[in-house]
Amino acid sequence: MAKIHPSSSSSLCSPLISSKREVFTIWMKSLVLNGYGCTVYDSQGLVVYRMDNYDCKSSHEVFFMDTAGNTLFKILKKKLGVFGQWRGYRSGDGLKEEEEEKKPWFTARKAFRVLKRSGGSWGITAMVGSGRDDHACFKIDASNDNKGYKIRNFAGELLAEVKRKETASGVVLGEDVLNLIIEPNSDQLLIMGLVVVCGLTSHSM
Structure with missing residues (x-):
């Protein structure tokens, strides 16, 4: 399994990639009392990541x-156009804050689409760095029924899927408990970033 507890600034800059499919549980709650955010557990039930938003849901900085x-x-979140743009910045790259914000790790925008059968859906397009090739561009597709979404690159390859978590007996848990399935050889930290953007966009964290 890929390392998920970075211990140095250099490891913070490196992608977390596993040769196996990884399954995480996302609880859309903060561990901080009266806070917002999410907590991420690995397949062993251990907390591996957390996002705390001390202000309000869908904060402009998390x-x-x-x-x-x-x-x-x-x-x-940057105010650009109607829906704005989300920009992700990695830590530990040695950049000063003002320099860091000039070179986002990834950018993401929300887009709406109308489907005949389901009545509507929303999606997100994201680009890493310059976004000049398929491996640096991503699409996230979700329906309005909040049953989950899939993350793909622009070549159509599935990278990750988020859906409601079920127990071993098939009981579907609450809307705030999700399964995140990340396919092999995918950048787990980037996927986590895109999942956070989805949560902020849908006002669920």
Whole structure:
């Protein structure tokens, strides 16, 4: 399994990639009393990541951390156009804050689409760095029924899927408990960033 507890600034900059499919549980609750955010558990039930939003839901600035409280990345919302743009910035890259914000790790925008059968859906397009090739561009598709969404690259390859968590007996848990399934050889930290953007966009964290 890929390392999920970075211990140095250099590891914070490196993608967390596993050769196996990984399954995480996302609880859309903060561990901080009266806070907002989410808590991420691995397949063994251990807390591996957390996002705390001390202000309000869908804040314009949030921080994603490991269990020790080290910030792995932050996400800022910028007012550009009707829906704005989310920008992710990795920590530990040695950049000063003003320089960091000039070079986002990824950018993401929300887009709406109308479907004949389901009545509607929403999606997100994201680009890493310059976004000039398929491996740096991503699409997130979700329906309005909040049953989950899938993350793909622009070549159509499935990278991750988020859906309601079920017990071994098939009982579907509450809307605030989700399964995150990440396919092999995917950048887990980037996927986590896109999942956070989805939560902020849908006002669920």
